[in-house]
Amino acid sequence: MNMNLYGHDGQWLMVDCGVSFDEPLTPEYKDKSDGQRFDVVAPDPTFIASQKENLCGMVITHAHEDHVGAVPYLWQRLRCPIYTTPFTAEVLRRKLSETGLAGKVPIIEVDEASFCQVGPFQLEWLAVTHSIPEPYAIKITTALGTILHTADWKIDAQPITGKPFDAAMYRALGQTNILAMVGDSTNALKPGFSISERNCYDGLLATIRPLNGRVVVGCFGSNVARLISLARVAKKTGRYMALYGRSLINMYSIARKLNHWPDDLTLIDPAHVGYLPPQEVLAVATGSQGERRAALSRMARDEHHQLSLDKGDTVIFSSIVIPGNENSVEALIRQLQGLGVDTIHSENSTLPIHASGHPAAEELTLMYNWVRPQIAIPVHGEPEHLSAHAQIAKTAGVRKRYVGLNGDLYQLAPISGIRRQVIKTGRIPVRA
Ligand SMILES: [Zn+2]
Ligand SMILES: [Zn+2]
Numbered sequence: 001m002n003m004n005l006y007g008h009d010g011q012w013l014m015v016d017c018g019v020s021f022d023e024p025l026t027p028e029y030k031d032k033s034d035g036q037r038f039d040v041v042a043p044d045p046t047f048i049a050s051q052k053e054n055l056c057g058m059v060i061t062h063a064h065e066d067h068v069g070a071v072p073y074l075w076q077r078l079r080c081p082i083y084t085t086p087f088t089a090e091v092l093r094r095k096l097s098e099t100g101l102a103g104k105v106p107i108i109e110v111d112e113a114s115f116c117q118v119g120p121f122q123l124e125w126l127a128v129t130h131s132i133p134e135p136y137a138i139k140i141t142t143a144l145g146t147i148l149h150t151a152d153w154k155i156d157a158q159p160i161t162g163k164p165f166d167a168a169m170y171r172a173l174g175q176t177n178i179l180a181m182v183g184d185s186t187n188a189l190k191p192g193f194s195i196s197e198r199n200c201y202d203g204l205l206a207t208i209r210p211l212n213g214r215v216v217v218g219c220f221g222s223n224v225a226r227l228i229s230l231a232r233v234a235k236k237t238g239r240y241m242a243l244y245g246r247s248l249i250n251m252y253s254i255a256r257k258l259n260h261w262p263d264d265l266t267l268i269d270p271a272h273v274g275y276l277p278p279q280e281v282l283a284v285a286t287g288s289q290g291e292r293r294a295a296l297s298r299m300a301r302d303e304h305h306q307l308s309l310d311k312g313d314t315v316i317f318s319s320i321v322i323p324g325n326e327n328s329v330e331a332l333i334r335q336l337q338g339l340g341v342d343t344i345h346s347e348n349s350t351l352p353i354h355a356s357g358h359p360a361a362e363e364l365t366l367m368y369n370w371v372r373p374q375i376a377i378p379v380h381g382e383p384e385h386l387s388a389h390a391q392i393a394k395t396a397g398v399r400k401r402y403v404g405l406n407g408d409l410y411q412l413a414p415i416s417g418i419r420r421q422v423i424k425t426g427r428i429p430v431r432a
Helices: 027-033 071-078 087-097 167-173 197-208 224-236 246-257 270-275 296-302 328-337 363-370 385-397
Strands: 003-008 011-017 040-043 055-059 082-084 107-109 117-119 121-127 137-140 145-151 180-184 213-220 240-244 279-286 314-317 340-344 375-379 409-411 417-419 427-431
Touching: 003 145, 011 071, 011 137, 011 145, 027 427, 055 071, 055 117, 055 121, 055 240, 071 087, 071 427, 082 087, 082 417, 087 107, 087 246, 087 340, 121 167, 137 385, 167 363, 180 240, 197 224, 197 314, 197 375, 213 296, 224 279, 240 270, 270 279, 279 363, 296 328, 328 340
Parallel strands: 011 055, 055 082, 082 107, 145 180, 180 375, 213 279, 213 314, 240 279, 314 340
Antiparallel strands: 003 011, 040 427, 117 121, 121 137, 137 145, 409 417
């Protein structure tokens, strides 16, 4: 989960405000929670909430839960305007209406052409490619210099939704003396390049084309590009596609509303799928991590009221196993196989049926060669990812790399350095 604060001249700017789905709570909250399990946790905002008059705004880079998910729970304590793009704003508005904050939060919609001055921070929105519509890096300029906050990104020349990655724009940044680049370390340990969404489409088409029974694909609800690819595969293979799971249906409806969904791709009502011959079914379902209440698990237990699977059907996991979920995914696969259903997981498929949205080592190297910041600050990863990212920056010739932990203060100008554990951080429960 992400919550970054940039400070200048007595004012603060927050970049992203996300949740996480595991439960290592700060001990003081653990006592209060009385043994109750919390599935959703957020960063403890006490430091900034106690001086919210100095928080001049919040920027949300994209609509993933680890970047936007905590806003409905923490905004009451922060009460600042939020700057983001139309797709993310729509995702956020729907979340806010579920927590009684509809219409109460000032959301300022921006795009690449927008120039925002938020307190002492001048903001520019630079498009990247990632695994959700409208992902952005933020260029933050103050009187003392310019920072590139990349947020989550990869280099995708054929992203299915949105424009291809614009290398020229980042190359041009290299001429502008970027003080620091703060960015994604998720896949710093992976060599080479991430694969394109387009390759993933080809892999899914080749995987699904020879199958005869029903096909169910498990994927992350927010991956609109993957949904578009699957709808194209359905069209090409004579299948009808339907969505199972609230988050999938919600994302599809936002994508349609904001013109991210191609008009020629139609879906059918999930209630009608049961009447189709098996070879005409392509179901897309939530629950690729083995979540018990999600659609895939209910199908595996044969408890789904709209779709029942049989021998000869296939379940494809177009997703990774998020570390920590290995057992639940394995249990789900065993349950499906118990029904006689074939399973194909991206992690042991010979064809590419999942593409990561994060930069592998060679992409990080390219970005450093283009942007050429004075300082590299790896974030968004465990310590091993941050240090691998720093090593890549060093090899690419970045003079200073600061690797820290939550709560560290990175001083960038006029003299740079890192001050350890200046701010108390922690995890608070927000939803059971
Ligand atoms: Zn993301
Ligand atoms: Zn992220």
